[in-house]
Amino acid sequence: METKKDEYHISFFKPTTAPARANRNLALMLVIIWAVAVFGFQILLRVLEKPTPEPTLTEFESVWANVENGNASVEEMQTFAQSTLTVLSKVFLKADDRAVLDNAFTWAVFKIANDETREELAKAVSTFEEKSAEITDITNTEYIVMRDNLSVLAGSVIGLVPGDIRMSILPLELKTEYENGYSDENKTQTPAVMTKYLTHNQSVLTDTKFLGFPFHYFYTAVFLLIFFVGLCWLYCVRTDAIHKRLSVNDNM
Amino acid sequence: MKKIIISAILLFSMKFLHAATAATQLEGSFKVGPAIILISILLLFILVGIIFRAKDTTDFYAAGRGISRVGSGMAIASNWMSAASFLGMAALMYGSGYHGLAFVVGWTGGYVLLLILMAGQIRKYGKYTAADFIGDRYYSKSLLAVGAIIAILISITYCVGQFAGIGLMFKWVLGIDYVWAVVIGSAVVLAYTLISGMLGVTKNMQIQYVIIIISFIIPLFILLYKFDYFWVLPQIGYGSVVSDIVSGVPLADSQGLVNSMGHAFAIVPSPEYAMPWDISTGSTFFQWIAIVFSLMIGTAGLPHVIQRFYVVPKARDARWSVVWGLFFICILYWSAPVYSAIGKILSAHPEVGMLNKDAIVVYTAQLGNIHPLIVGLLAAGGVSAAFSTVSGLLVAGASAFSNDLYVRVLRPNSSPKRQxxxxxxxxxxxxxxxxxxxxxxxxxxxQLVAVAFSLAGVTIFPLFLLGIWWSGSNRAGAAAGVIAGMLVALTSITYFVAAKEGVALPYADFFAYWLGPWYFAWIGAPLAILANIIVSKLTKPTPLEIRKFLIEQVHS
Structure with a gap:
C-alpha cells in the first residue's frame, strides 16, 4: 500500500506489505537454494557422466567379429558364451533381450561342445526343461540334481570354474529351441543388447564412496531428504523471527 | 478368573503363532497370522475412531483445532503415506533403480514448496476445502464446482493405486486371485470408510502413523543384521548393499547366507541398479527431471494435503506442522530404498521368478526368512497405509460432491439428511x-498415484499459487488456466489409456515420451500459469474486496 497505483494489489514480484516483502525475500532465497540442490546436482551428474563399458563388454567386443563370421576359436567362443551369460545373470533384463541372449548363449554352448558332449547336453537340457515345466516347487530333489548336473556339464564346456555365481544360473538359460541355430535377426541384435546392458553412465560422483554408498546415490536418496527437512526448519525459524519483528499476528 | 483369562490368552497366542508360522509362502495360500493381524489393526482403528468421535461437521473438518504441532505432523504423515509410499516406492526402485529415486525426491521436495509458498497463507485464508478456496478467491460458483470436480477426479485417480495395493495385499494374505482380492478389498475399505468416515480421523491418523512406521522399519533391522550389514541405522547401512549390487557379491563372499528358497546371497556386478538414467532401465534424464518437478508441484496442489493446514490452530502451527510432517514422512522414504536394494540381491536368481514389483516389500521380507508374524505385520502396515489414505480420500471426494457441488451449487436448500x-x-x-x-x-x-499428482499440478497448484501470490489473477484467468491444464492432462491420459487398450493414435510415441501420464505437469503447469496470467491481464480486474482481503488477512 505504498503508492496509489499499488493500492490493494499484491504480487510475488512486487509485494506491497512489509511482511509479504520479507516473506517473499526469504521464500525466493530458499527456493533458489532448493532448486540448485535438487536440479543443479542432477545436471552436474549429467554433465560429468561418461558412458563407461563394463570389462565384460570389452571382452565381448574383442571376440564378436570372429564369432559373427564363424572363425572364432574355442577360447573365443567360451569368452562369448561367458559374456552373454553375464548379461543373462543381470538384475534388469527385458524379455525380448533375454530371448536374443538365450539364443546366442545356447548356440555357443552347443557349438563349443564336442559331438559326444553335445549329445549328452541335448538330452540333459531337454529332460531338465520337461522337469522344470512339471514341478511346482523348486526344492524338488530330482529337479535339483538335474539342474546341478547340467550346470557342471555346460559349465565345463564354456570354461566356468566352480564357485562362479553364473554356474547356478546357466541351466535356466539353455533352451532346446536354440540348440541348432543362431538366427540372423538375433545375431544382428546381439551387439546392441550387450552394449545396452554393459554400458553405464559413470563419473567421479558415481565412483566415489560415501558411508558405503556411491556418492550420487547417497546425495539423492539420503542427503536431499535431510536437506528438505532442514530447509523447512530454517524457513519456520526465520519466519517466526520476521513475524515477531514486524508484529504479524500469527494467532489466526 | 484372572488365571483362566491369562491361560486362554497364552493358548490363543501359541495357536496363533503356530498357525502364522506354518502359513507363510511367497504366494498361494491363506495366511492365518497376517489375516488376524490385519483384522485386529482395522478393528483398532474403528475403536479409536469411536472413542475420539467428531461431534459435528466443523469438528470433523477442523479436528477441534486443538492438536499439537507434532501430532498434526504425524497426521500429515499418515494422511500422506499411502500404498504408493509403503509398497509403490520400493517397487519403482526395484524395477528401475536410480530412476525410482525421482519419486522419493519429488514426493518429499514438494513439501518445501508447499511450506515456503503456501502453507501459512492457506491457513490464514481460512477455508476448509480446496474447492472452497477456489470458489471464494475467484468469486465464482462455477469455479467452485470445477474445483470440486477436480478434487473428485484427483481423489479417484489417487485411490486407484491404493485399491491396487489393497488388492495385492489381500491377494497375498488370502491366497486368492487378484480380481477377487480387489473386489473383496474394495468392499472392506468401503465398509470401513462408511463406518469410520466421521470418526476421530486425526487421532486415528496418529495411531496409523505409528503402526505404519513400526511395521515398515522392524524388518529392515532384521534383514540388515541377518545379511551382515550395519543394521543399527538401516537407512545408512544399506549403502553397502547398493555398492555390493554395483560391484557384485561373489559366491565366496556370501558365507552361507541364503534366501528362503536356498539361493546364495550373491549377485553378478549390476551397476545398472544405481547408475543414473541407465539405458537398460529405459529411462532418461529428461524423464527423471520431469517426474521430480511434476510430483513436487503436485504435492503442493493435492486437495487432501492442503486441507490438513486448516486443522491446526494457528498459521504458525500450520508452518511447523509441515516440518514435523515432512520429518515423519522422510523416515519412511529413507527406508523404502532398503527394501528394493536387499530385495534385488535376494531375488537375483532366476528361479525366484518374476515377482510382482508392487509387493516387493513383502517378498523381500519373506525371501529374507523373516518370522511370518513380522511379515504379516508388514503386510498389515501396507493395508493400513492404503486404508488411511483411501478413507480420507473417499471422505474428501464425497464431501466435495455433497458439500461443495450438491449443496452449494445444485441444491442449496437440501436437508441435512439429504446431504x-x-x-x-x-x-x-x-x-x-x-x-x-x-x-x-x-x-x-x-505410477498410478503419480497421475493424480500431475493432475493436481496442472489444475489446483496454479490456482493456489497465483491466488495467494498475485491479486491480479481473476476469475477469467483462473478459468483459462484450468482449461489449459486440463487439456494437457486429457491429452496425456487419453494417449496412455489408448496405448494400454491397444488403440493406435497418431504420434503416440511422441506423446508417450513428452507427455507421460506421471509427469505431464512439467509442461502443463507452466502453460496453466501462463494462460492464467495472460487472460487475467486482458480482462476485468479482481474485485477490490478480494484484493483487500489478500493484503489485510493473508499477507499482513
Missing amino acids: LLMARVGTVVMAIIVGFLALQNWALIG
Whole structure:
C-alpha cells in the first residue's frame, strides 16, 4: 500500500506489505537454494557422466567379429558364451533381450561342445526343461540334481570354474529351441543388447564412496531428504523471527 | 478368573503363532497370522475412531483445532503415506533403480514448496476445502464446482493405486486371485470408510502413523543384521548393499547366507541398479527431471494435503506442522530404498521368478526368512497405509460432491439428511469407479498415484499459487488456466489409456515420451500459469474486496 497505483494489489514480484516483502525475500532465497540442490546436482551428474563399458563388454567386443563370421576359436567362443551369460545373470533384463541372449548363449554352448558332449547336453537340457515345466516347487530333489548336473556339464564346456555365481544360473538359460541355430535377426541384435546392458553412465560422483554408498546415490536418496527437512526448519525459524519483528499476528 | 483369562490368552497366542508360522509362502495360500493381524489393526482403528468421535461437521473438518504441532505432523504423515509410499516406492526402485529415486525426491521436495509458498497463507485464508478456496478467491460458483470436480477426479485417480495395493495385499494374505482380492478389498475399505468416515480421523491418523512406521522399519533391522550389514541405522547401512549390487557379491563372499528358497546371497556386478538414467532401465534424464518437478508441484496442489493446514490452530502451527510432517514422512522414504536394494540381491536368481514389483516389500521380507508374524505385520502396515489414505480420500471426494457441488451449487436448500445421503452415495459410486479402474492393472501403484499428482499440478497448484501470490489473477484467468491444464492432462491420459487398450493414435510415441501420464505437469503447469496470467491481464480486474482481503488477512 505504498503508492496509489499499488493500492490493494499484491504480487510475488512486487509485494506491497512489509511482511509479504520479507516473506517473499526469504521464500525466493530458499527456493533458489532448493532448486540448485535438487536440479543443479542432477545436471552436474549429467554433465560429468561418461558412458563407461563394463570389462565384460570389452571382452565381448574383442571376440564378436570372429564369432559373427564363424572363425572364432574355442577360447573365443567360451569368452562369448561367458559374456552373454553375464548379461543373462543381470538384475534388469527385458524379455525380448533375454530371448536374443538365450539364443546366442545356447548356440555357443552347443557349438563349443564336442559331438559326444553335445549329445549328452541335448538330452540333459531337454529332460531338465520337461522337469522344470512339471514341478511346482523348486526344492524338488530330482529337479535339483538335474539342474546341478547340467550346470557342471555346460559349465565345463564354456570354461566356468566352480564357485562362479553364473554356474547356478546357466541351466535356466539353455533352451532346446536354440540348440541348432543362431538366427540372423538375433545375431544382428546381439551387439546392441550387450552394449545396452554393459554400458553405464559413470563419473567421479558415481565412483566415489560415501558411508558405503556411491556418492550420487547417497546425495539423492539420503542427503536431499535431510536437506528438505532442514530447509523447512530454517524457513519456520526465520519466519517466526520476521513475524515477531514486524508484529504479524500469527494467532489466526 | 484372572488365571483362566491369562491361560486362554497364552493358548490363543501359541495357536496363533503356530498357525502364522506354518502359513507363510511367497504366494498361494491363506495366511492365518497376517489375516488376524490385519483384522485386529482395522478393528483398532474403528475403536479409536469411536472413542475420539467428531461431534459435528466443523469438528470433523477442523479436528477441534486443538492438536499439537507434532501430532498434526504425524497426521500429515499418515494422511500422506499411502500404498504408493509403503509398497509403490520400493517397487519403482526395484524395477528401475536410480530412476525410482525421482519419486522419493519429488514426493518429499514438494513439501518445501508447499511450506515456503503456501502453507501459512492457506491457513490464514481460512477455508476448509480446496474447492472452497477456489470458489471464494475467484468469486465464482462455477469455479467452485470445477474445483470440486477436480478434487473428485484427483481423489479417484489417487485411490486407484491404493485399491491396487489393497488388492495385492489381500491377494497375498488370502491366497486368492487378484480380481477377487480387489473386489473383496474394495468392499472392506468401503465398509470401513462408511463406518469410520466421521470418526476421530486425526487421532486415528496418529495411531496409523505409528503402526505404519513400526511395521515398515522392524524388518529392515532384521534383514540388515541377518545379511551382515550395519543394521543399527538401516537407512545408512544399506549403502553397502547398493555398492555390493554395483560391484557384485561373489559366491565366496556370501558365507552361507541364503534366501528362503536356498539361493546364495550373491549377485553378478549390476551397476545398472544405481547408475543414473541407465539405458537398460529405459529411462532418461529428461524423464527423471520431469517426474521430480511434476510430483513436487503436485504435492503442493493435492486437495487432501492442503486441507490438513486448516486443522491446526494457528498459521504458525500450520508452518511447523509441515516440518514435523515432512520429518515423519522422510523416515519412511529413507527406508523404502532398503527394501528394493536387499530385495534385488535376494531375488537375483532366476528361479525366484518374476515377482510382482508392487509387493516387493513383502517378498523381500519373506525371501529374507523373516518370522511370518513380522511379515504379516508388514503386510498389515501396507493395508493400513492404503486404508488411511483411501478413507480420507473417499471422505474428501464425497464431501466435495455433497458439500461443495450438491449443496452449494445444485441444491442449496437440501436437508441435512439429504446431504448425508448424497455423501454416502458419493462414497459408494467413487469406490465402484476406483475398484473398476484398479482391476485394469494399467501401471505400478506409484505410477498410478503419480497421475493424480500431475493432475493436481496442472489444475489446483496454479490456482493456489497465483491466488495467494498475485491479486491480479481473476476469475477469467483462473478459468483459462484450468482449461489449459486440463487439456494437457486429457491429452496425456487419453494417449496412455489408448496405448494400454491397444488403440493406435497418431504420434503416440511422441506423446508417450513428452507427455507421460506421471509427469505431464512439467509442461502443463507452466502453460496453466501462463494462460492464467495472460487472460487475467486482458480482462476485468479482481474485485477490490478480494484484493483487500489478500493484503489485510493473508499477507499482513
